[in-house]
Amino acid sequence: MATPGYSNHRTLIQRRLRRIEGQVRGLQNMIEQDRYCIEVLDQISATTRALQSVAIELLDDHIGHCVANAISEGGDAKDDKISEATAAIARLVRS
Amino acid sequence: MATPGYSNHRTLIQRRLRRIEGQVRGLQNMIEQDRYCIEVLDQISATTRALQSVAIELLDDHIGHCVANAISEGGDAKDDKISEATAAIARLVRS
Amino acid sequence: MATPGYSNHRTLIQRRLRRIEGQVRGLQNMIEQDRYCIEVLDQISATTRALQSVAIELLDDHIGHCVANAISEGGDAKDDKISEATAAIARLVRS
Amino acid sequence: MATPGYSNHRTLIQRRLRRIEGQVRGLQNMIEQDRYCIEVLDQISATTRALQSVAIELLDDHIGHCVANAISEGGDAKDDKISEATAAIARLVRS
Numbered sequence A, B, C, D: 001m002a003t004p005g006y007s008n009h010r011t012l013i014q015r016r017l018r019r020i021e022g023q024v025r026g027l028q029n030m031i032e033q034d035r036y037c038i039e040v041l042d043q044i045s046a047t048t049r050a051l052q053s054v055a056i057e058l059l060d061d062h063i064g065h066c067v068a069n070a071i072s073e074g075g076d077a078k079d080d081k082i083s084e085a086t087a088a089i090a091r092l093v094r095s
Helices: A005-032 A037-073 A075-094 B005-032 B037-073 B075-094 C005-032 C037-073 C075-094 D005-032 D037-073 D075-094
Strands: none
Touching (some): A037 B037, A037 D037, A037 D075, A075 B037, A075 D037, A075 D075, B005 B037, B037 B075, B075 C075, C005 C037, C005 D005
C-alpha cells in the first residue's frame, strides 16, 4: 500500500489534533462550570475552524501526492482520483 | 449569576462532547495507522457535523432561556441579547 | 396575517438582493469571457457570503419580532417558534 | 492564454447560473410579498447550496485540467497550482 500524502506532515498534524482534543475537553470543562452559552458557542466555532484547517492541510497533501501520482499515470485512475477528491471536498464544504 | 440555558441538558451535552473527544482521538489513530487521506477527511467532516449539532442544541437552549428572559424584560436588554445571539449565529454559519 | 419581522428593513434587504443578483450575472459574464477558474471560485465565495449576510439580517429581525412575540404569548407558541427558528439556523449552518 | 478547465461544461454551468439568478429574483419577490421569514431563509439556504454545487463543478474541472497540466509539467508550477487550488478550497469551506 502506498504511504498517504500526509506522511511528511504526520508530526504537525498529530500536534494539531492533540490541540483540538484539548479544545474539546475544554468545552466539557466550560459546560461543567456553567459558562455562558455564547462563550461555549464561540469555543465550538474555534474548534470547528481548527478541524477544517487540518482537513485543508490533508487535502493539500492528498492532491500533491495521491492525486498527482494518478494524474501522472493517466487513464481511468486519473479521473477516479479526481472525482474522489472532489466528492470529499463537497462533503467538507457542506459540513 | 443566572444558570445557563443548557443546564437541563448538561448530561446529554457532556455525553456528546465525550463522543466528539473520542472521534478526535480516533483521528489521531487513523493518522498513526497511515489510513487513506479520504477516509480521514470524511471522519473530520463527521466530527465537524457533530460539533455543529452541539452548537445548535446550545443555541436552542440559549434562545429558549437567556434570550426569552431578556425579551420578557424588554428594553435594551432585549435588543442586546438578540444582537449577541445573532452575532454568535453569524460566527457559526461562517465557521 | 402578521407582517414579517423584516418589514422595517425591506428596502435595505431588497438593495442587497439586487446586488447579489448582479453578482450572479457577473459570474455568467466571467464564464462567457473564459475567466480563470480560481477567480470565478472566489466570486462564488463572495456571493455566498453576501447571501449569508442577508440570512443573518432576516434571522435577527425574525428573532426580534416573530419569536419575541411568541415568547411574550408563552405556552406552546413559544416552544414551536423557537424550535422552528433553531431548525432554520441548523439548515443555514449546514448549507 | 489557456482555455479554463470548465470550457467543456460552459453550457451546463451557464444554465445553472441562470437558474440561481432566477432564485435570487424569486427571493426579491418573496420579500415584496411579505412571505414568512423562515420560508425566505430556506430559499436562501437552497440558493447557497446551488452556488456551492457550481463551485464544486468548477473545482473538479480545474483539478482535471489546470492542476493536472501543472502536475505533468512538474517543478514549481506544480506546487504553485496545488497551493492556489487548496487556498481556493479553504475559502469555499469557510464561506
